[in-house]
Amino acid sequence: MRVVVFVKATEDSEKGILPTAELLEAMGRYNEELVKAGIMLAGAGLKPTTQAKRIAFDGPGRTVIDGPFAETRELVAGFWLWEVKDMDEAVAWVKRCPNPMPGPSEIEIRPFYEMADLAQILTPETAREKLGAA
Amino acid sequence: MTTGATHQAIEAIFRIERARLIAGLARLVRNIDRAEELAQDALVIALSEWPRTGVPANPGAWLMTTAKRRAIDAIRRDKMRDRKHEEIARELDGAFDSAADGIETAMDDDLGDELLGLIFTACHPVLSAEARAALTLRVIGGLTTDEIARAFLSSEATIAQRIVRAKKTIGKAGLSFEVPRGAERAARLSSVLEVIYLIFNEGYAATAGDDLVRPDLCREAQRLGRMLAGLMPRDAEVFGLLALMEIQASRLAARAGPDGALVPLTEQDRARWDQLLIRRGFDALASADALGGDGPYAMQAALAACHARARSPADTDWPRIAALYDRLRAVAPSPVVDLNRAIAHSMAFGPEAGLRLVDEIADAATLRNYAPLPAARGDFLFRAGRLAEARAEFQAAATLTRNARERAFLLARADACERGGEFRPGNSPAG
Numbered sequence: 001m002r003v004v005v006f007v008k009a010t011e012d013s014e015k016g017i018l019p020t021a022e023l024l025e026a027m028g029r030y031n032e033e034l035v036k037a038g039i040m041l042a043g044a045g046l047k048p049t050t051q052a053k054r055i056a057f058d059g060p061g062r063t064v065i066d067g068p069f070a071e072t073r074e075l076v077a078g079f080w081l082w083e084v085k086d087m088d089e090a091v092a093w094v095k096r097c098p099n100p101m102p103g104p105s106e107i108e109i110r111p112f113y114e115m116a117d118l119a120q121i122l123t124p125e126t127a128r129e130k131l132g133a134a
Numbered sequence: 135m136t137t138g139a140t141h142q143a144i145e146a147i148f149r150i151e152r153a154r155l156i157a158g159l160a161r162l163v164r165n166i167d168r169a170e171e172l173a174q175d176a177l178v179i180a181l182s183e184w185p186r187t188g189v190p191a192n193p194g195a196w197l198m199t200t201a202k203r204r205a206i207d208a209i210r211r212d213k214m215r216d217r218k219h220e221e222i223a224r225e226l227d228g229a230f231d232s233a234a235d236g237i238e239t240a241m242d243d244d245l246g247d248e249l250l251g252l253i254f255t256a257c258h259p260v261l262s263a264e265a266r267a268a269l270t271l272r273v274i275g276g277l278t279t280d281e282i283a284r285a286f287l288s289s290e291a292t293i294a295q296r297i298v299r300a301k302k303t304i305g306k307a308g309l310s311f312e313v314p315r316g317a318e319r320a321a322r323l324s325s326v327l328e329v330i331y332l333i334f335n336e337g338y339a340a341t342a343g344d345d346l347v348r349p350d351l352c353r354e355a356q357r358l359g360r361m362l363a364g365l366m367p368r369d370a371e372v373f374g375l376l377a378l379m380e381i382q383a384s385r386l387a388a389r390a391g392p393d394g395a396l397v398p399l400t401e402q403d404r405a406r407w408d409q410l411l412i413r414r415g416f417d418a419l420a421s422a423d424a425l426g427g428d429g430p431y432a433m434q435a436a437l438a439a440c441h442a443r444a445r446s447p448a449d450t451d452w453p454r455i456a457a458l459y460d461r462l463r464a465v466a467p468s469p470v471v472d473l474n475r476a477i478a479h480s481m482a483f484g485p486e487a488g489l490r491l492v493d494e495i496a497d498a499a500t501l502r503n504y505a506p507l508p509a510a511r512g513d514f515l516f517r518a519g520r521l522a523e524a525r526a527e528f529q530a531a532a533t534l535t536r537n538a539r540e541r542a543f544l545l546a547r548a549d550a551c552e553r554g555g556e557f558r559p560g561n562s563p564a565g
Contacts, residue, residue: 036361042410042414115387
């Protein structure tokens with residue numbers, strides 16, 4: 001199964017404080033482990049939301065909102081895409097991650113929808129189209 | 135996680151460490167069965183201790199140390215029983231101390247090498263290709279015999295027996311569980327790559343059964359390929375194979391229609407190709423190129439990349455594909471490559487060019503009962519407007535294929551010839 005692993009933002013990351021050399025090195029080693037285990041598909045660190053934009057949808061309306069955004073704990077500071085056997089494996093790998101931030105922080109794992117999940121609510125044709133468009 | 139670790143979480147950690155544990159232990163005891171038992175023993179101890187003590191900082195090293203200690207204790211007991219010499223006990227104490235000391239430091243350096251050694255052993259040419267695939271899925275992939283049996287549409291007993299025999303053969307041959315060096319390395323590596331691609335293909339082009347693809351098997355092969363690329367970052371063909379699998383797998387969702395039938399490459403909805411896998415395939419291909427890769431896998435990946443790059447079938451660079459097949463034929467000559475070359479030439483230079491090339495190889499013994507040959511010939515004839523001949527070829531292909539979905543596709547094409555060719559032209563070129 002495919003999962004996206006979100007490193008949640010903190011006040012530090014939102015201030016644009018870059019990780020220390022030690023953390024970068026530890027993350028490098030961790031990433032190497034992920035690669036050697038064959039589960040790493042992609043990953044990146046994200047700039048703080050001072051450089052982000054949101055587009056609000058309401059009917060035909062499209063409103064662009066410039067960052068920064070207030071709800072720090074809900075923001076994302078980085079992500080990985082992993083191919084794992086199940087959520088337990090993803091959790092076990094996340095626990096091995098070095099502390100991603102200087103202070104307390106959170107990492108969130110979100111499994112992808114797969115064809116089988118949508119099969120119950122959609123006919124094969126529409127499932128095809130929905131997933132194809134995604 | 136510190137205290138109160140659940141069994142489920144511990145088992146997840148164990149699954150991550152299992153292959154590396156078996157690899158390290160197999161090198162010590164020279165026996166895969168024994169290595170599997172020792173790894174399992176270490177899990178049992180972890181299950182009883184970790185909920186109390188918390189998970190150690192380096193769980194992999196903990197499991198390895200625990201298992202190796204048991205292995206050495208057992209060896210010592212055996213030796214003591216056989217020959218009660220204190221000398222031996224002292225000798226083994228020394229061996230144990232240095233082993234225990236060495237383990238922590240060796241963890242990071244040698245484990246990759248040990249895992250690689252196990253992969254090379256499980257894929258040793260002394261074993262049949264099927265035995266290599268089953269053993270690799272078991273000890274490296276961590277699949278159960280039941281899962282492997284389902285993947286290969288075989289019975290659990292058959293697979294279990296295949297694995298037992300493979301382990302015995304390895305024991306009898308006295309294999310060392312080391313990564314081969316020098317000239318032997320290249321030959322052995324091609325055996326490893328062959329096994330991984332066999333596993334992938336069993337998922338991608340299911341040769342038997344009702345399902346056209348078995349994505350789980352593809353995913354497992356991709357994982358092995360990614361693992362190998364992480365362990366062997368300087369071998370072009372490792373990246374060539376990885377690139378090939380990533381790009382081919384990018385089409386899995388588009389390859390089977392809503393009714394489960396095969397959708398040929400030229401008719402697939404390209405919006406459904408997995409762009410992440412395509413990009414990963416391009417990256418791996420670039421690594422293969424940078425390492426001077428012009429082996430058969432890198433070349434097949436380059437072929438697959440031609441299709442991945444084309445936004446629509448009409449954008450496909452068929453002359454480039456035809457040229458790549460001309461080169462592939464030189465490094466990896468095979469009747470199947472010849473057939474795909476004929477298909478590529480038909481797309482680049484017209485159906486007559488394809489017919490010319492396919493007629494050159496039609497007598498090859500290996501292609502006599504090979505469904506794709508009449509299928510391709512039928513397509514060329516169809517496109518050349520020779521519908522009656524095309525129909526006969528599609529029918530011949532339909533009787534040859536073992537895949538029910540493919541048979542339905544071929545019969546539909548045969549019917550279309552009868553109706554005067556209202557079936558949209560298209561074929562399923564490899565790549």
